[in-house]
Structure formats: structure tokens, C-alpha cells
Amino acid sequence: MTRYVALLRGVNVGSTRLAMADLRRLVTDLGHEDVKTYLQSGNVVFGSTVRDAERLAAGIERALADELGLSVPVLVRSARELAAVAGGNPYAEREDDATRLLVAFLATAPKRSTVDALTVPGGENVAFTVTGREVYLHYADGGYGRSKFTNAYLEKKLAVVATTRNWKSVRALAELAAG
Secondary structure, eight states: OEEEEEEETTTTSSSOOOOHHHHHHHHHHTTOEEEEEETTTTEEEEEESOOOHHHHHHHHHHHHHHHHOOOOOEEEEEHHHHHHHHHOOTTGGGOSOGGGEEEEEESSOOOHHHHHHOOOOTTOOEEEEEETTEEEEEETTSOGGGOSOOHHHHHHHHTSOEEEEEHHHHHHHHHHHHO
């Protein structure tokens, strides 16, 4: 059995509302085990015998649509992948304020040309590192909430679906997934 984390994009931050009890039930009904949610923002940790993360994501997306009428992108990472993300943040050592650190999880690795063209909007002090299917973010002068370098900006510029989590959530999900 492999442990996974499913990250739902845009849940409980706009008009898309989803009770975590419904999410746990839905993932359990798909045959996954030891299902736990973290916070109210669409993070679910579970065990599965399925070894294909894309298939897992598609199954959860389909169940959300069929059972709850929600069209929500789902990104899945294995516990091992999430541990690597939590251990690989190039900004973690230089920033004590975890609210200034975030990770954008990408559905697929972006094209090199879009990564090379990615820039921070005018005058903002944001550092970023794109590594595979993740973008590490460091908001040196303040928080994510005041920035134009957002999840939507990354999706547009990189041409991939993304969902962003703060550093505290990334570490907590990695711990939950590790068991």
C-alpha cells in the first residue's frame, strides 16, 4: 500500500464549497484506506494499492463531478514525492517566517520555454524556483495575499493547472503522508 496526498484546486476559497467529511467519504468509497483530510482547503491523505497518481487524480475528479457536481482539478503526489518537496525547499534555510514560503504544485512539468520566460510582476520581491512539477515561492517583502505572483498567474504563464499550499501545510501533509 502506497500513501498519497491529493491536493484539490480552489476548494473552499471561492464559490466551490466542499465539506471535508464528504471528501473523506468519497475517497474511502473509491476503495482507498486510512483517509484523512487536513484543514478545510481540499487536502486528503490516503493509502492505495493503485500505483498510478494520474489515475488516482482522475478517479477523485470523476467522483467529485458525479457525486457532488463539482468540477475540481486534483493533483496527486506520493508520500515519497511530498517528502522530497518538503526537504527540497531552497528558501527554507533563509526564511524564519513560514507564511512567506509556499509551494505551487503543478499538474505536469511545464515546458522549458515557459519556465525560462516566467518573471515576477513589476517590482515585487518574490523569488521562485521551478523544479519538475513544483514551484517553490519566497515572498520576501510580505505575504502571498498582496502579490500578483499568484496561482492564477503561474497557471497562465506556465500553461499548466496548479494549486498552491503554504509551507506549514506542505510540511504537515508530508508528515501525515509519512504515517
